[in-house]
Amino acid sequence: MDFPDLLLPTQSELKLESLTLDPDSNLITLHLISTQTTAHCPLCRHPTQRVHSHYQRTLKDLTWANYQVTLELHLQKFFCVNAACHRQIFVERLPALTVPWARRTNRLASQLSQIGLALGGAAGARCHKLGYSLCPNSVLNAIPFTPLPEPPPPKTVGVDDFAFKKCLSYGTLIIDIDRHRPIALLEDEHADTLADWLKQHPTIETLARDRSKTYRQGMNQGAPQATQVADRFHLLQNLAEPPFLIPP
Numbered sequence: 001m002d003f004p005d006l007l008l009p010t011q012s013e014l015k016l017e018s019l020t021l022d023p024d025s026n027l028i029t030l031h032l033i034s035t036q037t038t039a040h041c042p043l044c045r046h047p048t049q050r051v052h053s054h055y056q057r058t059l060k061d062l063t064w065a066n067y068q069v070t071l072e073l074h075l076q077k078f079f080c081v082n083a084a085c086h087r088q089i090f091v092e093r094l095p096a097l098t099v100p101w102a103r104r105t106n107r108l109a110s111q112l113s114q115i116g117l118a119l120g121g122a123a124g125a126r127c128h129k130l131g132y133s134l135c136p137n138s139v140l141n142a143i144p145f146t147p148l149p150e151p152p153p154p155k156t157v158g159v160d161d162f163a164f165k166k167c168l169s170y171g172t173l174i175i176d177i178d179r180h181r182p183i184a185l186l187e188d189e190h191a192d193t194l195a196d197w198l199k200q201h202p203t204i205e206t207l208a209r210d211r212s213k214t215y216r217q218g219m220n221q222g223a224p225q226a227t228q229v230a231d232r233f234h235l236l237q238n239l240a241e242p243p244f245l246i247p248p
């Protein structure tokens with residue numbers, strides 16, 4: 001295998017046609033053609049060899065020494081020959097090289113992802129001496145989406161009302177006190193609505209509330225196993241009211 005071929009992201013589906021070097025701008029451009037003769041429709045996975053037309057795509061790749069590398073790919077569009085498929089024409093996929101719509105190779109995206117995870121967006125974008133000219137968002141966008149871990153089930157929650165329209169309509173706000181996070185907004189402040197929500201969260205051990213009889217009723221219905229306590233705000237508020245006001 002020739003030397004430049006060894007540096008390609010994948011050797012099995014691409015053939016190097018030519019290479020141009022621009023020393024003034026430290027840029028290498030590789031002109032590559034696809035060697036695939038059969039492609040699979042991305043929708044129905046049906047194989048096809050019927051070529052529709054050709055398509056050019058540009059990707060950024062890892063740097064070679066101090067040279068930025070651009071891949072000029074000459075790909076094919078195929079007909080899907082499955083009459084039942086909704087996709088009639090598609091561009092061939094090169095999963096070992098890149099993903100659809102991406103503007104960089106998988107291996108470059110992986111390297112940028114590692115930089116972003118280690119340094120964050122702003123510091124990662126300052127790594128221009130590695131040969132990349134990036135903005136902070138580009139570094140962060142290279143990090144693959146990973147779902148946040150599921151929060152633990154709530155054990156201690158606070159319940160209070162909030163106004164959609166003051167004196168006219170109110171909802172109920174529920175806070176996970178252990179995590180200091182709001183976890184639910186209920187559409188009204190009725191006992192049944194609160195009870196229904198509490199029944200779906202049987203892990204709750206302690207409920208903090210004001211002295212509302214409605215909330216007490218909802219908690220008794222929905223979480224009879226939980227201990228009800230007065231929340232600190234209302235406790236202090238009530239203490240400051242007569243006849244509990246301590247005279248100076």
Ligand SMILES: [Zn+2]
Pocket residue numbers: 041042043044045046080081082085086087
């Ligand atoms: Zn198809």
